[in-house]
Amino acid sequence: MAQGEIVAGFLAPHPPHLVYGENPAQNEPRSQGGWEPLRWAYERARKSLDELKPDVLLVHSPHWMTHVGHHFLGVRNLSGKSVDPIFPNLFRYTFDLTVDVELAEACCAEAAEAGLVTKMMRNPNFRVDYGTITTLHMIRPQWDIPIVGISANNSPYYLNTKEGLGEMDILGKATRRAIEKTGRRAVLLASNTLCHLHFHEEPATPEDMSQEHPQNYDGYKWDMRIIDLLRRGRTREVFDLLPQFIEEAFAEIKSGAFTWMFAAMGYPEIPGELHGYGTVIGTGNAVMEWNLVKAGLTRGGGVLARAG
Amino acid sequence: MTVVAAFLVPGSPLPLLKPENPPWGRIAAGYQRAGRALAQARPDTILLYSTQWLAVLDQLWQARPRVAGLHVDDNWYDYGDLPFDLAIDTELTAGCLAASAAAGISAKAVDYDGFPIDSGTITACRFLNGDGRLPFVLTSNNIYHDWAATERLGALAAGVARSAGRRIAVVGVGGLSGAMFREAIDIRDDRVASSADDRWNRRILELLERGDVAGVKAEAPRFAAEARADMGFKHLAFILGALGGRFYGARIHAYGPVYGSGAAVVEFRL
Numbered sequence: 225m226a227q228g229e230i231v232a233g234f235l236a237p238h239p240p241h242l243v244y245g246e247n248p249a250q251n252e253p254r255s256q257g258g259w260e261p262l263r264w265a266y267e268r269a270r271k272s273l274d275e276l277k278p279d280v281l282l283v284h285s286p287h288w289m290t291h292v293g294h295h296f297l298g299v300r301n302l303s304g305k306s307v308d309p310i311f312p313n314l315f316r317y318t319f320d321l322t323v324d325v326e327l328a329e330a331c332c333a334e335a336a337e338a339g340l341v342t343k344m345m346r347n348p349n350f351r352v353d354y355g356t357i358t359t360l361h362m363i364r365p366q367w368d369i370p371i372v373g374i375s376a377n378n379s380p381y382y383l384n385t386k387e388g389l390g391e392m393d394i395l396g397k398a399t400r401r402a403i404e405k406t407g408r409r410a411v412l413l414a415s416n417t418l419c420h421l422h423f424h425e426e427p428a429t430p431e432d433m434s435q436e437h438p439q440n441y442d443g444y445k446w447d448m449r450i451i452d453l454l455r456r457g458r459t460r461e462v463f464d465l466l467p468q469f470i471e472e473a474f475a476e477i478k479s480g481a482f483t484w485m486f487a488a489m490g491y492p493e494i495p496g497e498l499h500g501y502g503t504v505i506g507t508g509n510a511v512m513e514w515n516l517v518k519a520g521l522t523r524g525g526g527v528l529a530r531a532g
Numbered sequence: 533m534t535v536v537a538a539f540l541v542p543g544s545p546l547p548l549l550k551p552e553n554p555p556w557g558r559i560a561a562g563y564q565r566a567g568r569a570l571a572q573a574r575p576d577t578i579l580l581y582s583t584q585w586l587a588v589l590d591q592l593w594q595a596r597p598r599v600a601g602l603h604v605d606d607n608w609y610d611y612g613d614l615p616f617d618l619a620i621d622t623e624l625t626a627g628c629l630a631a632s633a634a635a636g637i638s639a640k641a642v643d644y645d646g647f648p649i650d651s652g653t654i655t656a657c658r659f660l661n662g663d664g665r666l667p668f669v670l671t672s673n674n675i676y677h678d679w680a681a682t683e684r685l686g687a688l689a690a691g692v693a694r695s696a697g698r699r700i701a702v703v704g705v706g707g708l709s710g711a712m713f714r715e716a717i718d719i720r721d722d723r724v725a726s727s728a729d730d731r732w733n734r735r736i737l738e739l740l741e742r743g744d745v746a747g748v749k750a751e752a753p754r755f756a757a758e759a760r761a762d763m764g765f766k767h768l769a770f771i772l773g774a775l776g777g778r779f780y781g782a783r784i785h786a787y788g789p790v791y792g793s794g795a796a797v798v799e800f801r802l
């Protein structure tokens with residue numbers, strides 16, 4: 225088996241509003257649109273993902289929070305209806321997804337080998353969390369690429385940010401080893417919002433964009449500072465600032481997906497491509513891509529070579 | 533009398549999912565005794581607040597006449613599924629929604645097929661209303677509500693029941709000390725994670741047994757901070773609100789560990 229590799233990572237936040245705004249057949253509620261700049265950002269990301277032709281999408285979601293270790297979806301087919309507990313008026317989505325169980329098991333084993341507590345989720349009735357589903361729908365609405373779903377261990381909240389993100393770093397590196405050993409061509413999805421300060425009431429028409437703007441100016445400035453650094457490839461600086469950003473902007477990246485993804489990619493100092501930024505009920509959301517093929521960081525086995 | 537019974541019970545599904553494990557079986561047995569006491573009080577409706585039903589925007593009230601389905605816990609999926617089938621007292625719920633708004637607490641009805649019912653609500657409903665005879669008023673834990681706001685919610689719900697002439701049982705679902713083991717343990721040897729947590733739990737239970745309302749209210753913030761009490765122990769605030777800040781003592785039907793955290797089944801003497 226050829227050695228696998230990570231071909232790209234995406235910052236791919238999961239406000240259910242984006243699915244609601246798009247009106248896909250799988251979602252019950254109907255909207256008049258809304259949050260277009262973010263949805264169009266995802267359209268650009270979809271195109272890019274399509275060109276990458278990955279075998280698998282790995283997603284780390286803050287809304288599957290586990291206490292005892294890091295868990296991995298371990299059932300080949302999972303389906304059902306996911307209703308967002310905070311925005312049930314916007315998100316009631318019928319999902320049906322395929323899990324790359326072999327890769328999930330490899331990730332689980334590698335992370336355990338690295339000293340983390342890990343577990344495979346084998347219950348066929350398990351309801352996949354709305355963060356995972358929203359991110360996956362927005363990046364690949366066709367649902368034709370197998371996935372690996374990874375829980376967010378609550379260590380950044382239960383212990384502290386530093387120790388918790390330390391675990392996510394180990395988890396990311398283990399994920400990379402598993403991808404390499406199983407020969408997969410993989411794309412990573414960090415399902416995280418940036419500044420997470422939000423409004424406490426929804427407009428009567430949720431998609432009324434005259435009501436949508438950053439909830440907090442300092443939080444907005446933080447988002448711009450982080451995105452600016454990411455666009456310039458100053459990854460180390462971003463990670464130095466991360467604890468302060470998390471603290472002051474209440475950033476959802478505290479839950480670990482962003483750190484997991486960058487650790488798996490080896491914290492490349494390459495410019496991230498901003499597909500778009502927008503607020504959702506006041507929170508800051510960026511869709512960004514780190515394309516390791518374009519950056520020449522893959523083993524020359526990029527899309528062209530593969531197509532040839 | 534409007535409130536005819538009141539209970540503080542644990543939200544962990546472990547005693548329901550695996551009662552054959554002795555430490556969890558003892559909590560399950562306590563839960564069953566509480567269920568019998570509840571039935572004897574002959575309420576019309578059970579008013580239930582669960583710390584695990586997290587709300588962020590509004591105060592949410594379950595308004596669907598019947599909620600049924602199968603839930604799988606995010607953490608304890610290995611131990612089986614949690615089927616549920618609950619009747620909702622929609623009239624009382626509508627009253628609570630209106631009363632919340634009148635009290636300046638923005639509130640919303642939840643009436644959606646497939647809305648996720650939390651493990652704590654299901655566990656308490658299954659133990660306390662095993663035969664499915666009684667309807668419920670179910671409400672959420674808004675993470676931005678403090679102790680006082682939560683007390684107001686309990687009070688307004690009891691007020692609505694009083695106006696409607698209902699006899700209600702009040703149930704606050706949540707744990708005691710919150711520290712859990714973070715690795716695999718031999719569940720037969722489950723214990724409260726630290727002796728400091730155990731002391732805190734016992735101190736709080738003693739205050740409840742004595743009916744020392746002022747004492748328990750005074751200690752709650754420190755209990756929350758030092759023993760990571762589940763959600764600031766707001767489930768007690770909800771109960772106290774519904775009881776008008778008064779009870780005369782309590783019977784501890786069970787106290788023990790669920791994966792390191794503290795759990796107790798408490799029946800209040802009214």
Ligand SMILES: [Fe+2]
Nearest residue numbers: 238286355476
């Ligand atoms: Fe989120």
